[in-house]
Amino acid sequence: MNKFYLVLVLLAAVAVLAAPAAAEVTLGGSVGGSTATISVTSSPSGAEVYDAGTYQGTTPCNIIVHTTATPIDHDIVVSKNGYYDYHHYIGDVYTDQYITVNAVLTPVVLTGYLDISSSPSGANVYVDGIYKGTSPLVASVDAGSHSIRMEKPGYDTWYGTYRVSSGDTAQVYASLGPSVTYGYINVHSTPSGANVYVDGTYRDNTPEVISVTAGTSHEVQVVYSGYEVYQQTVTVSTGSTVYLDANLVTSSDAYLKIASSPSGAAVYVDGNYCGNTGYSSGSSMNYMSIGPLTAGTHAVMLKLDGYNTYTSTVTLSPNEIRTMSVTLTQSAPTPSGNAGLHMASTPSGAEVYVDNAFRGYTPVYLSDISEGRHTVLLKHTGYNDWTEYVVFTAGQTVEKDVTMSPASVPPAPTQSPFPVLAFAGLAAAAVFAVRRMY
Structure with missing residues (x-):
């Protein structure tokens, strides 16, 4: 074979081997060697991952994005049977970006209803130990078995266990017997x-x-x-x-005497429930006595539905009797039939999602949460996502103050130098062959 044709063959081989490193065909036009990576994990793992509707594999997985191709919006969807789909919109990505998506999947909760009544009516109803109101009432519960307790002064406590199927309503009726013992x-x-x-x-x-x-x-x-x-x-x-x-024998311990306006507030000292404040008139305060307490500093908290929680610290001396009169401030009203959520975080400015719907940034007060169980999610750049199931009761406000944990950033992946070195070697061989021709 003549030397000129040999050179042409070598140059053609160089072009064929170098083509994958220089470009590849993808939807939208020519693709260069510049890439970015979207790393997707989930809890639990093994979930299917889709990018803009295209299946990419199961978690954990990496999506390699050619940044010189026609840009597309990256709408990441993580899907697993028995869980709600997780959506994460990214949009455009740039060369050498390493983007992490950690999908905390929320189980699909199947619910049913308990239609509870009693004779006589007006009994306090507890479902799985949680107060729901007075009979008659309808309570939304998870599908499965539930324990029910009804109490009314002057009557024996009633107990029952009922199983509820998803979407069905179980009828619960209690005939309360009068207490004579x-x-x-x-x-x-x-x-x-x-x-x-x-x-x-x-x-x-x-x-x-x-x-x-x-x-x-x-x-x-x-x-x-x-x-x-x-x-x-x-x-x-x-x-x-x-x-x-x-x-009674005298003591060197300290005591607190606390009254509140309005009355009926639950009092906690050092996190321990001490009772509720009694009725007080403007001219005569009804102080509840708490103690004996050790001398030193104690944390005091008063809580009453519809009012902001009161917190304070007091330092007591031996034999001291400290008197406290607390005026509670009314919280923002909660619409009838709904519950409230007061959400705070450290650091503040976290995105707040309720059932995957964006509701604002911390600190935030929401007053339109429907009764029942909801998923609350916090997201903040540089921090791990925080999520929790929260059960809401109509007319009550749930307070959450979350300290978010910093997220660790994985090192950016390095690209193999092999395609570049291979191209350089083949090019050198071609030049050497040309020189030998002449």
Whole structure:
């Protein structure tokens, strides 16, 4: 073969081998060697990944984007049976970008309903231990088995278990029987005016006769500021009366006396529930006594539906009795039949999604959340996504304050130098062959 034709063959071979490194055909026109990477993971993994409607594989997977091709919007969809689809819109990407998409998938929750009534009506209804309101009512629940409890003063507590199918309504009816098994505890103290608690619940001040369920043991505590707590366990027979005379002993412990306006607020000290504030008039404050407490700093919190939560810290000295009068401020009203969500985050400015619908940036207050279970999602650049199922009750506001965790950034992938080196070697061989011709 003549040398000239040999050179042509070598140059043709160089062009064929170099073609994949220089360009490849894709929808939209010529493609260069510049790329970006979209790395998609999911929890749980094994979900199908689509980019602009085109299947890309299952998580975890990387999508290689040729950035010199005709640009397209990258709408990433992560799909898995039993879960809601996860959508993440990216738009244009640029050369050498490494974009991470972490899809936290939300299970599809199937729901049914409990239509609950009682005779007499007006009983307090608890489903799986959660208060739902007074009978009659209809409660939305997850498909499956649920425990139901109904309580009404003067009647025996009613218990039941019902199974609900998705989309169906189970009828629940309770015939409450009147309670007749009561006894009495007659409590006196020295000094008088002490708070009396029975089984952890405040009942009244001494001297007082208190009705209790007969036939079971009851824990009685007599509490008075500056005195040791008097404690006694008693069992009362039906229709009988047990007499307790508490001779209180002075103490070096500290106490808090708290009243609120409006009254009825739940009081927590150091995270422990202490009871609810009693009714107070403008001229006569009704202080509830909390203690004994150790000398030092304590966290105080008051909560009441429809009002902003009150928090404070107090530092108590030995034998100190600290009096607090708290005026609660009314929170933003929640529309009838809906619940509220007060969402805050550290750092602030996180995107808030409820059931995958964007609702604003933290801190945010939403007052139109429908009753039931919803998925709340927070997204913030540079931080891991945060998500949680939250159960909302009509007329109540859920408060969430989330500390987001920083996201780790994986190193950008490096490209293999082989295609460039191979092209250079073949080009050198062609030049060498030309030189030998002459």
